[in-house]
Amino acid sequence: MNAQHAWQVAAFVILPYVALTVFVVGHVWRYRFDRFGWTSRSSQLYERRLLLIGAPLFHYGTLLAILGHATGLLVPKSWTTALGVPESAYSAFSKVAGTTAAVLVVIGLAVLTVRRARSDRVRAATSRIDWLAIGLLWAMIGLGVGVTVGYNVLGPGYDYRETVSLWMRGIFTLSPSVSDISAAPWIFQVHATMAWLFLALFPFTRFVHFWSAPVWYLTRPFVLYRRRRGEVVLSPGESRGWRTFGRSSAGPRL
Ligand code: HEM
Numbered sequence: 425m426n427a428q429h430a431w432q433v434a435a436f437v438i439l440p441y442v443a444l445t446v447f448v449v450g451h452v453w454r455y456r457f458d459r460f461g462w463t464s465r466s467s468q469l470y471e472r473r474l475l476l477i478g479a480p481l482f483h484y485g486t487l488l489a490i491l492g493h494a495t496g497l498l499v500p501k502s503w504t505t506a507l508g509v510p511e512s513a514y515s516a517f518s519k520v521a522g523t524t525a526a527v528l529v530v531i532g533l534a535v536l537t538v539r540r541a542r543s544d545r546v547r548a549a550t551s552r553i554d555w556l557a558i559g560l561l562w563a564m565i566g567l568g569v570g571v572t573v574g575y576n577v578l579g580p581g582y583d584y585r586e587t588v589s590l591w592m593r594g595i596f597t598l599s600p601s602v603s604d605i606s607a608a609p610w611i612f613q614v615h616a617t618m619a620w621l622f623l624a625l626f627p628f629t630r631f632v633h634f635w636s637a638p639v640w641y642l643t644r645p646f647v648l649y650r651r652r653r654g655e656v657v658l659s660p661g662e663s664r665g666w667r668t669f670g671r672s673s674a675g676p677r678l
């Protein structure tokens with residue numbers, strides 16, 4: 425094994441498995457020993473204006489990027505071909521979706537980073553691990569955008585589904601192909617390496633709030649606001665508590 429090969433095995437085989445192990449064990453550890461710290465440690469009370477601009481852009485952009493990664497990296501090319509999706513249509517769609525994600529994530533992260541650096545109160549609530557995570561995010565996202573916009577949209581283009589995706593799926597089937605990822609341009613390799621480092625750090629950051637997204641908001645009953653003007657007169661059997669959407673006012677109290 426020559427020196428370069430050893431380096432590639434470290435980056436493309438050992439690092440992914442170490443990162444995945446730290447990711448899983450780290451979450452279990454955090455949940456068991458720091459359950460009260462399992463939060464985004466919201467700083468909304470310190471500054472609202474920039475947060476209300478940056479947070480939605482960053483979150484929707486990241487969601488779109490995650491969906492794009494899941495499709496491009498985990499779904500084999502033969503499946504989309506079998507479904508009748510021509511390569512040209514797939515490539516055009518992924519350029520549009522990838523560029524949209526890239527623009528949203530970059531603007532969102534820029535606003536959030538400026539907010540964190542410029543507001544004294546938000547900066548005081550930012551730990552060293554937050555800055556490390558932000559630095560890694562910038563490196564990873566900068567390279568990801570370089571890949572999508574610089575390489576695939578404005579540049580010569582590169583079909584990463586023939587190399588990077590094969591290596592990625594090999595990690596989950598315990599047969600990662602170093603030669604496949606090594607055949608990809610360096611920017612893809614460094615982007616993926618940064619992503620593993622970020623995933624290893626993830627369980628120890630405020631990003632754990634990702635798993636606590638309030639999806640149940642979609643099915644919860646409406647929030648009832650009542651004026652405190654005068655006495656509230658309740659009909660017989662009516663309760664003051666929550667009512668499930670669609671129930672009559674005399675329905676059971678929740
Ligand atoms: C090992 C894991 C990862 C691999 C192999 C990977 C690979 C890729 C590839 C191949 C692209 C180009 C997609 C295209 O042009 O159609 C890309 C773009 C991008 N990546 Fe990653 N990525 C990984 C993890 C991440 C993570 C954790 C993030 C964090 C949010 C991220 C953020 C981005 C962004 C923002 C783009 C540009 C927008 C887009 O195309 O979605 N990547 N990545």
